[in-house]
Amino acid sequence: xxxxxxxxxxxxxxxxxxxxxxxxxxxxxxxxxxxxxxxxxxxxxxxxxxxxxxxxxxxxxxxxxxxxxxxxxxxxxxxxxxxxxxxxxxxxxxxxxxxxxxxxxxxxxxxxxxxxxxxxxxxxxxxxxxxxxxxxxxxxxxxxxxxxxxxxxxxxxxxxxxxxxxxxxxxxxxxxxxxxxxxxxxxxxxxxxxxxxxxxxxxxxxxxxxxxxxxxxx
Numbered sequence: 001x002x003x004x005x006x007x008x009x010x011x012x013x014x015x016x017x018x019x020x021x022x023x024x025x026x027x028x029x030x031x032x033x034x035x036x037x038x039x040x041x042x043x044x045x046x047x048x049x050x051x052x053x054x055x056x057x058x059x060x061x062x063x064x065x066x067x068x069x070x071x072x073x074x075x076x077x078x079x080x081x082x083x084x085x086x087x088x089x090x091x092x093x094x095x096x097x098x099x100x101x102x103x104x105x106x107x108x109x110x111x112x113x114x115x116x117x118x119x120x121x122x123x124x125x126x127x128x129x130x131x132x133x134x135x136x137x138x139x140x141x142x143x144x145x146x147x148x149x150x151x152x153x154x155x156x157x158x159x160x161x162x163x164x165x166x167x168x169x170x171x172x173x174x175x176x177x178x179x180x181x182x183x184x185x186x187x188x189x190x191x192x193x194x195x196x197x198x199x200x201x202x203x204x205x206x207x208x209x210x211x212x213x214x215x216x217x218x
Contacts, residue, residue: 027085049144053172073145093123126154135164169209
């Protein structure tokens with residue numbers, strides 16, 4: 001769940017989180033994301049990284065049509081919803097406490113003929129990985145999921161399990177603290193990592209990662 005420290009402490013900066021709906025236009029669809037700051041806090045609001053990653057997907061940066069994708073720590077589900085609208089078969093995941101809220105957003109924003117392309121499923125990093133086949137997904141998506149240092153090892157284990165040698169990971173984040181860079185350094189031990197996009201207005205980076213070829217380490 002997105003328990004991201006928020007650096008805009010002014011009342012103006014927080015106003016958008018208290019709105020019951022956040023409205024966007026992606027893939028020729030109006031997407032209305034329900035927010036619930038009062039009950040679920042930062043897990044139930046749309047963060048800038050999700051908007052930037054959704055925009056990046058819409059730009060056609062990666063092939064989505066017919067591909068299998070998973071969103072980790074989905075929160076409101078915006079990124080997974082956009083990926084489904086763009087043609088991917090998406091598994092949208094978060095911890096159990098967030099699933100009903102997540103399902104409501106997915107169901108409200110996907111037309112009937114696309115509903116079957118999106119599945120909401122519980123995933124607690126490092127714990128219930130047995131319910132996912134190793135290397136199951138072509139694309140692993142995460143927006144603002146790099147923030148709690150105590151989750152880094154579990155997140156890396158989860159990425160390792162979900163990825164095949166051909167899978168692509170896209171992580172969108174702000175670099176707020178030194179620990180964020182520490183995670184990227186940990187990621188680079190198991191994956192090749194490069195920055196593929198930066199939004200200066202929102203100060204959000206997108207990193208692309210893929211499993212290292214074992215021959216590279218010899």
